Amino acid sequence: VVLNDSSQLSPNASFDFIIVGSGPGGATVASRLSENPRFSVLLIEAGVDSEGIRDLHIPALHSSVAEVYIWNTTTAPIPSLNNRSVAFPRGYVLGGGSSVNGMVYTRGAASDYDDWAVITKDDGWRWKSLRKNIPRHEKWTLPVSGRNVTGEFDPQYHGFSGNVGVSLPELGHHVLDRVGLEAINEPNQTEFHYNQDMNSGNPIGLGWCQSTVLKGERSSAASSLLNKSARARPNLTILVNTYVTRVLLDENHRNRIRSVEIGSLADRRVLGTIRAKHEVVLAAGVIGTPQILLNSGIGDAGELEALGISPIHNLPDVGKGFIDQALFPMVWLTNGTVAPPIDTEAALEEWVTSRSGPFTDKGLYSHQLFFGRIPSASPLWKKYPDPSSGRSAPHVELLFVGLDGEFPILLVFVSLLTTTSKGFVGIRSRNPFDPPVVNSANLATRFDVDGVTEAVRLAKRFFSGPAWNQTLGTLITPDPDALPAAEWESALRDSVISNAHGVGSAAMSARGSRRGVLDPDLRVKGLDGLRIVDAAAIPRVPTAHTQAPVYLLAERASDLLIQQWK
Numbered sequence: 001v002v003l004n005d006s007s008q009l010s011p012n013a014s015f016d017f018i019i020v021g022s023g024p025g026g027a028t029v030a031s032r033l034s035e036n037p038r039f040s041v042l043l044i045e046a047g048v049d050s051e052g053i054r055d056l057h058i059p060a061l062h063s064s065v066a067e068v069y070i071w072n073t074t075t076a077p078i079p080s081l082n083n084r085s086v087a088f089p090r091g092y093v094l095g096g097g098s099s100v101n102g103m104v105y106t107r108g109a110a111s112d113y114d115d116w117a118v119i120t121k122d123d124g125w126r127w128k129s130l131r132k133n134i135p136r137h138e139k140w141t142l143p144v145s146g147r148n149v150t151g152e153f154d155p156q157y158h159g160f161s162g163n164v165g166v167s168l169p170e171l172g173h174h175v176l177d178r179v180g181l182e183a184i185n186e187p188n189q190t191e192f193h194y195n196q197d198m199n200s201g202n203p204i205g206l207g208w209c210q211s212t213v214l215k216g217e218r219s220s221a222a223s224s225l226l227n228k229s230a231r232a233r234p235n236l237t238i239l240v241n242t243y244v245t246r247v248l249l250d251e252n253h254r255n256r257i258r259s260v261e262i263g264s265l266a267d268r269r270v271l272g273t274i275r276a277k278h279e280v281v282l283a284a285g286v287i288g289t290p291q292i293l294l295n296s297g298i299g300d301a302g303e304l305e306a307l308g309i310s311p312i313h314n315l316p317d318v319g320k321g322f323i324d325q326a327l328f329p330m331v332w333l334t335n336g337t338v339a340p341p342i343d344t345e346a347a348l349e350e351w352v353t354s355r356s357g358p359f360t361d362k363g364l365y366s367h368q369l370f371f372g373r374i375p376s377a378s379p380l381w382k383k384y385p386d387p388s389s390g391r392s393a394p395h396v397e398l399l400f401v402g403l404d405g406e407f408p409i410l411l412v413f414v415s416l417l418t419t420t421s422k423g424f425v426g427i428r429s430r431n432p433f434d435p436p437v438v439n440s441a442n443l444a445t446r447f448d449v450d451g452v453t454e455a456v457r458l459a460k461r462f463f464s465g466p467a468w469n470q471t472l473g474t475l476i477t478p479d480p481d482a483l484p485a486a487e488w489e490s491a492l493r494d495s496v497i498s499n500a501h502g503v504g505s506a507a508m509s510a511r512g513s514r515r516g517v518l519d520p521d522l523r524v525k526g527l528d529g530l531r532i533v534d535a536a537a538i539p540r541v542p543t544a545h546t547q548a549p550v551y552l553l554a555e556r557a558s559d560l561l562i563q564q565w566k
């Protein structure tokens with residue numbers, strides 16, 4: 001059942017599990033736990049129900065999602081970005097980020113997960129172990145259009161009967177796709193190669209972008225895991241429009257979290273508390289989760305006291321360790337062929353009537369992604385150790401967007417996936433309704449400045465050569481090879497934006513380690529009855545867009561919870 005208002009809950013209602021936040025983390029856990037009719041589950045989401053909001057379901061409209069479905073989060077002025085504040089978007093609706101995101105589905109490198117296992121000293125986090133859950137997580141679907149995608153993916157890496165829809169585009173290849181393939185096949189080109197399936201655990205190369213799209217429609221955590229049959233379960237209550245302010249201790253046990261306090265964000269007032277018999281699971285995302293912990297008095301005791309909050313548990317790393325991959329936009333002029341006009345009215349009509357046509361396509365003018373390593377011969381490696389998790393882990397991602405209009409351009413988002421700068425998430429006052437403080441500290445390390453510079457050079461090499469030369473004109477964004485070093489660095493600090501791929505703000509570490517926030521079973525260290533299952537828990541930045549890693553983390557979290565309470 002879905003409730004729009006907490007007044008619809010029966011008085012003194014209590015549940016076995018209370019899950020806060022319905023993104024890939026929370027929706028997965030709520031769905032898996034409620035598959036067992038013995039467990040009663042309450043899922044609380046601050047935003048509205050996504051069901052029936054047409055535009056959220058249309059893949060092509062992902063870049064123009066209405067502001068009401070996105071938390072208006074902006075970072076503090078960041079010194080390493082020339083004191084700019086940048087937007088850090090996150091979903092504010094059932095399904096969280098997966099209901100508003102770009103739907104790119106990438107798992108990253110196997111060695112990224114193997115590093116989680118090293119950091120936590122728990123082999124259950126290894127890729128080999130996590131990938132066993134792919135069959136129940138993923139619902140790989142061939143294009144309904146019947147387009148032949150042989151050679152564009154490898155079925156051995158996919159699940160066909162899970163929940164989250166993943167697919168290749170319904171439509172055929174665009175100009176940029178054809179040029180991309182031609183370019184890597186040029187005889188003199190040796191640096192870049194084709195990768196038939198970038199979700200095998202080895203993402204490196206140019207390949208076809210897989211997306212969380214099912215039969216022409218966005219497949220979000222809400223539409224896939226909180227689908228009709230999940231909503232019909234008598235033991236699952238989904239409470240939307242409800243903001244969790246704090247988690248609260250049991251009156252009789254000093255270290256046991258027993259309930260959540262809820263409130264109305266619109267009226268900025270507390271509405272009541274709800275009790276969890278077994279556990280509270282925070283899945284409010286990389287910003288929301290540390291915010292709730294800090295509001296509850298769980299964090300660095302000195303910092304909390306300075307804000308007038310009585311600490312209930314001293315855990316200095318809460319909110320620390322927040323990493324977002326640095327993103328630098330590059331723009332080339334084009335010959336005007338990469339983005340032929342689309343009749344948007346006709347496309348909308350076609351989508352509404354048959355879930356087909358251009359609006360099924362999230363990447364209107366490109367269907368490819370590129371992942372690559374900064375070459376081992378680069379001077380960068382004389383100055384810095386390699387921060388990647390292994391030789392199959394990329395340092396750089398290139399995501400291409402073609403845009404036509406008065407000035408036809410190719411926009412390339414260059415990400416330094418192996419970002420090393422760590423920021424923080426904090427709170428500004430003792431009022432839990434105040435917005436959080438977010439500092440993503442992009443480009444704070446020298447490695448990140450030099451790494452993005454090398455990533456831009458890699459992009460320049462990728463987009464050179466005869467195939468691209470016919471299509472692309474001048475590079476019109478700042479170029480490290482055309483500017484004096486100091487000018488380039490300043491231009492870089494003026495241009496880098498958030499990738500909305502934050503992780504690590506309440507991360508796992510080894511049992512017994514005094515660093516980190518969670519033990520390897522995702523329990524908040526030193527407390528009972530409180531786990532975290534979302535991007536905040538991820539202990540190292542993945543070489544991926546972050547939804548797939550969160551889904552994989554949450555599938556294992558569900559197993560851990562079920563194991564404990566069966």
Ligand SMILES: Cc1cc2nc3c(=O)[nH]c(=O)nc-3n(C[C@H](O)[C@H](O)[C@H](O)COP(=O)(O)OP(=O)(O)OC[C@H]3O[C@@H](n4cnc5c(N)ncnc54)[C@H](O)[C@@H]3O)c2cc1C
Nearest residue numbers: 021023025046096097102103104244285288534535545547
């Ligand atoms: C604009 C955008 C584009 C992106 N593009 C991609 C992409 O193409 N591919 C990809 O893999 N990743 C992408 N991401 C990132 C991806 O969506 C996130 O990594 C993922 O959703 C994280 O899942 P999560 O469960 O950790 O948290 P979230 O998805 O952030 O979910 C947290 C939920 O908790 C709710 N919440 C927060 N605070 C409270 C509170 N106090 N009380 C109650 N509820 C609360 C929020 O409203 C939200 O619904 C994008 C993100 C954004 C915002």
